[in-house]
Amino acid sequence: MSVQTGERAGAGAPLLRVEGLTVSAGAGAEATELVRGISFEIAAGERVGLIGESGSGKSLTALAIAGLLPAGLSAGGSAVLSGVETIGASEAELRPLRGPAIGFVFQEPLTALDPLMRVGRQIAEPLRRHRGLRGAELDRAVAESLTEVRLEDPRLARAYPHELSGGQRQRIAIAIALAARPALLVADEPTTALDVTVQAEVLGLLDRLVAERGMGLLFISHDLAVVSQQTSRVLVLRAGEAVERGAVADLVRAPQHPYTAQLVSHARALDAALDGAAGGGSTAADGRGGDAGGDA
Numbered sequence: 001m002s003v004q005t006g007e008r009a010g011a012g013a014p015l016l017r018v019e020g021l022t023v024s025a026g027a028g029a030e031a032t033e034l035v036r037g038i039s040f041e042i043a044a045g046e047r048v049g050l051i052g053e054s055g056s057g058k059s060l061t062a063l064a065i066a067g068l069l070p071a072g073l074s075a076g077g078s079a080v081l082s083g084v085e086t087i088g089a090s091e092a093e094l095r096p097l098r099g100p101a102i103g104f105v106f107q108e109p110l111t112a113l114d115p116l117m118r119v120g121r122q123i124a125e126p127l128r129r130h131r132g133l134r135g136a137e138l139d140r141a142v143a144e145s146l147t148e149v150r151l152e153d154p155r156l157a158r159a160y161p162h163e164l165s166g167g168q169r170q171r172i173a174i175a176i177a178l179a180a181r182p183a184l185l186v187a188d189e190p191t192t193a194l195d196v197t198v199q200a201e202v203l204g205l206l207d208r209l210v211a212e213r214g215m216g217l218l219f220i221s222h223d224l225a226v227v228s229q230q231t232s233r234v235l236v237l238r239a240g241e242a243v244e245r246g247a248v249a250d251l252v253r254a255p256q257h258p259y260t261a262q263l264v265s266h267a268r269a270l271d272a273a274l275d276g277a278a279g280g281g282s283t284a285a286d287g288r289g290g291d292a293g294g295d296a
């Protein structure tokens with residue numbers, strides 16, 4: 001079966017269609033279901049959020065879609081990514097999808113980076129593999145990738161990950177994920193590990209790049225305020241199940257499930273506390289502003 005990128009997927013075909021997704025640990029009578037019956041779709045250029053507390057199954061859902069579950073876990077149900085059923089697919093079927101069909105940015109950038117390789121080479125690798133660039137053209141594309149993630153100093157290409165700040169490392173991880181031009185980007189708590197001061201910058205950057213490239217986005221976070229800035233539609237996960245779904249604005253205005261109501265009231269309480277701490281001023285500077293429109 002051929003791999004369709006977002007651009008080549010048939011008109012109206014979603015980038016991703018997940019139906020009845022399960023993730024289980026163990027087998028047979030010993031099996032425990034960690035994710036149960038999750039269903040959602042992401043159309044080309046659409047942004048969907050997965051929200052829920054720690055351990056609710058957000059990361060496993062995303063990893064299962066790309067066939068990246070850790071050993072000992074298995075997925076059931078269906079996930080059709082760029083036209084390919086990934087649940088039960090072989091490594092040979094999955095490999096071509098990783099990069100062009102789906103890219104990942106994780107919470108901890110160091111996990112995505114090779115500590116022993118200069119970051120420029122790490123960006124060059126997917127540019128070479130997926131876009132066939134070589135020589136001067138490749139060098140130019142690496143420089144462009146750095147500029148795109150607002151790392152303008154070309155000397156940064158020669159740095160090793162440990163020589164960079166957390167925010168710079170996450171920008172490099174974003175550049176690597178985007179180098180293969182993924183139709184769908186999964187951002188799994190992409191700013192949780194960063195200093196508060198750089199969180200808003202990295203969120204703004206992601207927001208802009210997703211918009212510019214018309215990528216689909218699956219944005220994962222425990223933070224409703226952040227999810228509401230980045231996405232228009234969300235799925236609320238609790239203990240491995242989707243308890244509510246819908247437009248962010250509706251969910252915030254009139255949550256149906258008590259758990260969603262709790263998330264909303266926590267986010268409001270936090271906003272109020274931050275407002276108080278800031279002397280009643282706007283909290284937009286730290287990325288928690290309530291206006292989903294934002295300026296990015």
Ligand SMILES: Nc1ncnc2c1ncn2[C@@H]1O[C@H](COP(=O)(O)OP(=O)(O)OP(=O)(O)O)[C@@H](O)[C@H]1O
Nearest residue numbers: 025034052053054055056057058059060061070073
């Ligand atoms: N390799 C594994 N083996 C067994 N259980 C696991 C494994 N990985 C995760 N789990 C369990 O599956 C559940 C869902 O984990 P998951 O990482 O998807 O949660 P999450 O919502 O992404 O939380 P967090 O924000 O903390 O990453 C948790 O209860 C977790 O303990």
